Amino acid sequence: MREPFPDRLIRRHGGASHRLGLRTLYILPSGFGWLWLLSCGVLFILGVQGSSHGALLLAYLGLGLFLLAPYLTQFNLQGLELRCGSPAPGFAGDVLPYPVQATSRDQRLALGARFRRCEGDLAWNGSLEPGQQWLAVPWRPSQRGLQSPGRLRLQSSAPLGLFVCWTLWDPPAPQLVYPARRPGPVLELDRPQPRERHQAEAGADAQAGGSDHWRELTPHRPEEGLARLAWKQLARSGERYAKRFADPRPRPHLLAPDPALPRERALEHLSARIWQLAASGESYGLVLGNQTIAAGSGSAQLERCLAALALAAP
Amino acid sequence: MIEPLARRLQILSLSLLALQLLGSDWASPLCWGSLTLVVMASLKLAKAQRPADLRRGLLAQLIALGVLAGLNPNLGPGLVQAATGLVLVAALLAQESGGGGNLRQMLNRSVQLLVVCLPLLVLLFLFIPRLGPPWPQAELGRGRTGLSEQLDPGAIAQLALDPSPALRISPAQEQDLPPADQRYWRVRVLDRFDGQRWRAAPAQGPAQAWAPPAPAPPGAAQQLWLVEPSPLSALPWGGSGVPLNPQITSTAKGELLGPWQTRVRRSYGLAASNQPPAWQRQAPARSDLDFAAGSNPQLEALAEGWRQQLAPAQRLAAAQALFQGQPFRYTLQPPPLGDVAPLDQFLFASRAGFCEHFASAFTGLMRAAAVPARVVVGYQGGSWVPANLWGRGYLEVLQQDAHAWSEVWLADQGWVRIDPTAWVAPARIQAGLRSGLAGQWADLGLLSQGLPWLRPLTRSWTNLDLAWNQLLRYDQFSQDQLMQRWLGPFRSWQGLVLVLGLALALALAVWILGLLRPTPRQEQQRRRLDRSLSRLAPLNLVPQPGESLPAFCRRAAAQLPELAPGLERLQTSYERLRFAPRGQERARALELARSLGAADRELAAAASRLGRRPVERLQSPEPP
Numbered sequence: 001m002r003e004p005f006p007d008r009l010i011r012r013h014g015g016a017s018h019r020l021g022l023r024t025l026y027i028l029p030s031g032f033g034w035l036w037l038l039s040c041g042v043l044f045i046l047g048v049q050g051s052s053h054g055a056l057l058l059a060y061l062g063l064g065l066f067l068l069a070p071y072l073t074q075f076n077l078q079g080l081e082l083r084c085g086s087p088a089p090g091f092a093g094d095v096l097p098y099p100v101q102a103t104s105r106d107q108r109l110a111l112g113a114r115f116r117r118c119e120g121d122l123a124w125n126g127s128l129e130p131g132q133q134w135l136a137v138p139w140r141p142s143q144r145g146l147q148s149p150g151r152l153r154l155q156s157s158a159p160l161g162l163f164v165c166w167t168l169w170d171p172p173a174p175q176l177v178y179p180a181r182r183p184g185p186v187l188e189l190d191r192p193q194p195r196e197r198h199q200a201e202a203g204a205d206a207q208a209g210g211s212d213h214w215r216e217l218t219p220h221r222p223e224e225g226l227a228r229l230a231w232k233q234l235a236r237s238g239e240r241y242a243k244r245f246a247d248p249r250p251r252p253h254l255l256a257p258d259p260a261l262p263r264e265r266a267l268e269h270l271s272a273r274i275w276q277l278a279a280s281g282e283s284y285g286l287v288l289g290n291q292t293i294a295a296g297s298g299s300a301q302l303e304r305c306l307a308a309l310a311l312a313a314p
Numbered sequence: 315m316i317e318p319l320a321r322r323l324q325i326l327s328l329s330l331l332a333l334q335l336l337g338s339d340w341a342s343p344l345c346w347g348s349l350t351l352v353v354m355a356s357l358k359l360a361k362a363q364r365p366a367d368l369r370r371g372l373l374a375q376l377i378a379l380g381v382l383a384g385l386n387p388n389l390g391p392g393l394v395q396a397a398t399g400l401v402l403v404a405a406l407l408a409q410e411s412g413g414g415g416n417l418r419q420m421l422n423r424s425v426q427l428l429v430v431c432l433p434l435l436v437l438l439f440l441f442i443p444r445l446g447p448p449w450p451q452a453e454l455g456r457g458r459t460g461l462s463e464q465l466d467p468g469a470i471a472q473l474a475l476d477p478s479p480a481l482r483i484s485p486a487q488e489q490d491l492p493p494a495d496q497r498y499w500r501v502r503v504l505d506r507f508d509g510q511r512w513r514a515a516p517a518q519g520p521a522q523a524w525a526p527p528a529p530a531p532p533g534a535a536q537q538l539w540l541v542e543p544s545p546l547s548a549l550p551w552g553g554s555g556v557p558l559n560p561q562i563t564s565t566a567k568g569e570l571l572g573p574w575q576t577r578v579r580r581s582y583g584l585a586a587s588n589q590p591p592a593w594q595r596q597a598p599a600r601s602d603l604d605f606a607a608g609s610n611p612q613l614e615a616l617a618e619g620w621r622q623q624l625a626p627a628q629r630l631a632a633a634q635a636l637f638q639g640q641p642f643r644y645t646l647q648p649p650p651l652g653d654v655a656p657l658d659q660f661l662f663a664s665r666a667g668f669c670e671h672f673a674s675a676f677t678g679l680m681r682a683a684a685v686p687a688r689v690v691v692g693y694q695g696g697s698w699v700p701a702n703l704w705g706r707g708y709l710e711v712l713q714q715d716a717h718a719w720s721e722v723w724l725a726d727q728g729w730v731r732i733d734p735t736a737w738v739a740p741a742r743i744q745a746g747l748r749s750g751l752a753g754q755w756a757d758l759g760l761l762s763q764g765l766p767w768l769r770p771l772t773r774s775w776t777n778l779d780l781a782w783n784q785l786l787r788y789d790q791f792s793q794d795q796l797m798q799r800w801l802g803p804f805r806s807w808q809g810l811v812l813v814l815g816l817a818l819a820l821a822l823a824v825w826i827l828g829l830l831r832p833t834p835r836q837e838q839q840r841r842r843l844d845r846s847l848s849r850l851a852p853l854n855l856v857p858q859p860g861e862s863l864p865a866f867c868r869r870a871a872a873q874l875p876e877l878a879p880g881l882e883r884l885q886t887s888y889e890r891l892r893f894a895p896r897g898q899e900r901a902r903a904l905e906l907a908r909s910l911g912a913a914d915r916e917l918a919a920a921a922s923r924l925g926r927r928p929v930e931r932l933q934s935p936e937p938p
Contacts, residue, residue: 019710032369039373043380049447050344051574053788054383054395057435060442061399062376064425067816069823106831110412159423161410162371278908 003116004045007153009170018082018169020154025077025167027070033162037066052121069162076156077165078109081260085134087175089306091271097123097136098175100152104128109158115139117150129150146160146174178306183276187256189287201213214243252283267309274309278302286310289303316368321530323405323498324359324368324486324866327375328352330398334382334391339543344381353380368409375402386581387780400424426830430823434795437819441812444790446561446761464513465504465718470670474646474747476713480693481550484538484780486706488698491709492584495743498719498731499550499711501692503567505602507681510608510656512674512689513931515601540780547571550692550711552583554591558583559789566687566730568593583792594728602723605681612658613675617682626724629683630732633676637737641665641670644750645740646757657814671716672734686723690731693717696748699773708780710773714747766932839910843888844921846914849921850877863888880917887913 006028013024026254040062047056085099100113107128113135114123122138139149148270155166217230220242229243255273257266270286277284278297285295286305289312293305331352338345351374358371358637379402383395404424408415415423481499485491496642504512536558541550549562549570557564559582561573568591607614616636620629643666651659657675660667667675675687680687694717701707719733735750736743742750751757847857848871854876856868867885871878887910 020373032366035370036372039376042377044382045448046380048445049449050384050415052380052384052387054387054392055380057374057439058380058383058395058399060438062436064431065403067434067820068427068431068823068827070721071820071826074829075824110410125412158410158412159407161406186715233417 003151007116007151007168012151012170012268013168014172016084016172018167020080020082020167022078022079025074025075025165026167027163027165029159030164032157033066033069033164036062036162040066042277047225059221063261064073065160068163069160072159072163073157073163073165076158077154077167079106080108080128080154080168082152082169082171084155084171084173087173089176089178089303090141091178091180092141093180095140096175096177098139098149098152098171100137100171101132102128102135103132105130109156111154111158111226113137113152113154115151116153116271139175143177144177144179144264146311147177148172148174165197177308178310179264179267180272181267181272181275182268183272184265185258185261186266186273187258189254189256189300194223199244211221214245216244216304218244252285252286254295263314267312271306271309274302274305316362316365317409319413319415320368320405320409321359321362323401323408323420324355324371324375325415327398327401327405328356328359330377330394330401331378331382334394334398336384337391338382338385342385346376348381348385351375351381365409369406372402372406389775389782392673392782400428403427426827430826431824433819434816435560437812437815439788440793440796441619441808441815443808444788444793446790465670465674465691466511466512468666470691470716473716474668474714478542478713479710479776480542480544480713482540482776482780483696483706483711483713484540484706485535488700488709490537491533494695494745495736497695497709498552498690498717498733499693499696500553500568500690501550502546502548503569503688503690503721504568505599505688507604507606509606510653512677513776537586538581538780539584540579540581547574549580549582551846553593554586554587555584558585558792564591564593566593566596596729596744598723598729602686602688603684605678610655610657610682612655612662612679613678614682615633616661617679620683626685629680629685630722630724633679633734634893635684635739636661636679637672637676639733641669642738644668644672644735644742645754660709669735670718671722671739676732676734677720677722680720680722688721689718690721691716691718694719694733694743696843697746699776701777706777706780708776710776742745823852839888840894842910842914843884846884846910846917849914849918853921853924876924877917877920880913880920883913884910884917 010026015136018024019258040059043055043059043062047054047059050166075197081103083101085100085101087096090096091277098115102108107130109127110125110221111128112123112125117138122140124137126135137149139150141147141149150170151162152169153166154169157164168172169251203209215229217233218241220229220240224242228242232242233239233241255270257263257270259266261269274284278299278301281297283295283297284301284305286293291308291312293301293308331348335349335352336344338348340346345622355371355374355378358367358374362368362371375398379395379761380396382391386392386395387425400421401424402419404417407427408420412422416919483499491497504514504516506513506515519908537555540548549572551570553568557570559572562582563571572580572582616630620632624632648660648671649664650665651664657678660671660676661679670689670691677687677689687932693711693715695715696709696711697777699708699710717735719731721729721731721733724730733743739750741752748758797808801811803805843863847866850856853874855866855870855873857863861869863885867881871881891910
């Protein structure tokens with residue numbers, strides 16, 4: 001996307017940190033500044049036509065403020081130092097915060113920061129107090145992978161709004177972007193597919209025959225009540241035993257992209273499924289071509305699987 | 315997002331503009347234009363959803379303020395206008411600073427900005443070339459009170475009831491003014507008579523501007539004239555002198571015409587001149603003898619007798635004898651004269667009138683006796699207000715001092731001022747209207763006295779007002795003179811000087827604003843501590859890197875025990891000020907800051923005492 005004028009004429013500034021100074025700050029009158037100047041002209045004509053010193057003084061005062069404004073606006077930004085943070089991963093299509101550390105000795109008023117490639121409403125706005133402060137500049141990546149948000153524009157028109165002063169910086173740290181979460185079919189290896197699963201589940205029910213799935217027997221205590229009493233053993237041996245139950249351990253999900261779908265779409269479905277399984281605490285693994293991630297659960301497993309999805313070959 | 319403080323400040327500035335509108339001249343279309351702008355800005359503010367709406371409303375207010383500054387140029391409205399400008403800048407700061415401050419901070423910041431802008435403003439005011447009005451000025455309104463273009467019987471008597479000021483004259487000192495009975499301030503010459511009233515001959519276009527006055531002699535005494543809005547475009551003056559503004563011209567009849575509209579207060583300077591004014595020697599026109607024949611038969615018969623028997627100067631003496639010999643009475647309430655032969659009625663029946671009756675009858679008599687004559691209306695007298703703390707002295711002339719007199723043409727003297735009122739009521743000319751009406755309690759009862767206790771206040775205010783207008787009386791001519799004096803042969807460098815001056819003023823403003831930049835409270839405290847500790851540097855006591863304040867104080871006190879009390883107090887005050895809980899910090903900041911200041915002074919005194927001792931002892935203290 002082509003950058004708007006005059007930013008496209010400005011050479012790029014990269015580097016892990018970016019200090020705002022005379023070589024990196026740019027300033028132009030704002031739209032309000034031009035209107036202000038026009039109003040001063042109107043006041044001047046009023047003063048000359050009506051031989052009114054009051055109107056003339058007001059016009060000159062407005063002009064004086066206009067002449068002073070660029071310095072004040074530039075001083076609001078000059079000396080500020082920006083440093084790249086470590087951006088946390090996120091999903092494509094979501095609004096992600098890009099961390100920028102701002103270090104300043106003075107207070108900075110009414111700043112705005114946004115990435116040039118983003119739509120208009122995604123911006124960080126606020127003032128900075130002396131010291132270090134983190135700015136979370138929002139952006140919305142559209143693709144997975146290690147993505148760079150592009151050119152950051154930090155600007156301010158404080159304190160008078162007559163001039164807008166800005167800097168452009170390309171923060172070098174890329175942000176890991178997972179595929180967008182789109183619910184849909186995924187391939188589950190080592191597990192019957194939906195039709196087979198139905199038949200398997202029907203057979204298993206028939207085999208279970210309503211019997212008790214207890215795992216072991218322990219001596220029965222009165223407070224355990226009669227519900228757990230093993231009546232068969234009582235009838236056979238006359239001794240009172242209590243049944244100890246255990247849920248059948250679920251088999252882990254081993255997921256793979258559905259080969260019937262386009263690659264990116266399949267990865268997005270996988271992303272949604274993994275997110276869902278992680279949320280429900282289930283165990284899962286991932287097979288992506290030659291890469292296999294063993295089944296597991298927890299946040300580390302989630303990050304491992306999503307990172308694999310993000311960086312998977314197209 | 316719209317900042318609530320910015321919205322409140324704009325409401326305040328709109329209120330100030332409305333206040334100024336209330337005191338403006340509603341006859342002027344500009345006043346209505348200003349009202350329209352204020353209403354539009356109010357609606358914009360009420361419906362504002364975005365900062366851009368607020369900014370546009372602010373610009374509309376700025377232009378309305380400029381229009382009002384043109385309509386109300388006096389000092390009082392000027393102060394309100396300055397306050398409005400201050401609030402507008404504060405509103406802009408509040409909006410553009412992202413809500414980072416309270417009302418007091420915004421107003422402080424606004425004052426700072428306006429103060430540092432003053433040098434820029436003065437430079438622009440002095441150096442930007444003065445231009446004349448690009449378009450012809452329409453007569454947009456009329457003054458509220460004052461003299462008019464024609465002299466109706468009783469018109470000036472009505473004006474005499476008005477105690478409001480008409481004009482002020484500010485010479486260097488009272489001695490520069492003529493004596494009290496010679497203080498005639500002419501405004502308009504009425505040279506057409508229709509049998510009942512006098513009026514001025516219609517203007518004859520630009521040709522009426524008769525003679526450009528000669529340049530003022532160097533070092534001549536100068537007077538500042540300040541004239542309130544009046545229905546007449548002609549300016550009052552003493553009849554002699556040179557206008558400092560070349561746009562002011564004198565007509566052949568001795569009227570002074572300026573480039574301004576009558577609806578505004580006018581201010582101009584006159585330099586004294588040794589030359590007799592040219593209009594005095596301007597021969598009369600045939601129309602200066604015109605008299606509505608048959609309109610006043612008795613007067614005409616008397617004058618015809620004089621014309622046949624007496625020389626012109628003797629006709630004048632005969633008229634004086636008539637006025638002084640008959641029981642004429644000076645009064646504010648003359649009987650009505652009727653529409654038929656009013657001058658006959660006055661001269662031979664009622665014999666009671668105000669100045670216009672006397673001037674009108676005398677001028678009629680002279681014309682009927684073949685002596686060119688005309689009526690002049692203006693002001694006579696005025697009271698001197700001495701200089702005080704607020705400004706220089708001035709002569710205050712009220713509408714009450716409105717007057718009419720005559721001028722007659724005598725071949726060997728030119729136009730000569732004759733005041734028949736002075737023959738009848740000399741006290742009026744010597745000491746003012748009240749003296750002229752002495753003993754006439756009915757007339758005196760009509761005169762408004764105002765509030766006596768308010769007079770010193772109003773006069774002091776007028777002193778200030780005059781000083782303000784003296785400052786603002788900076789026209790093209792004044793600029794030429796100033797540039798000539800400052801730049802001399804390098805006059806063409808005016809633009810370059812302006813640019814360099816602006817650069818310097820900008821640098822100064824930026825530097826001052828840098829100094830005024832608000833620093834956090836902790837930073838201020840740290841600077842104070844550094845300043846205090848720097849007093850010990852000449853004694854070779856400098857904090858080491860990483861050394862804490864208590865450790866440094868202990869070391870310094872051990873080395874120079876005389877410093878111990880001061881150091882202990884400094885350390886305690888600083889720590890209490892720096893580490894006090896947030897709530898207490900604000901409440902006790904002043905007290906603790908004083909304590910820190912006292913500790914600083916104590917330390918400075920001790921350091922100074924020690925500094926006067928031999929250096930060897932200071933550098934090599936004895937071991938404890």
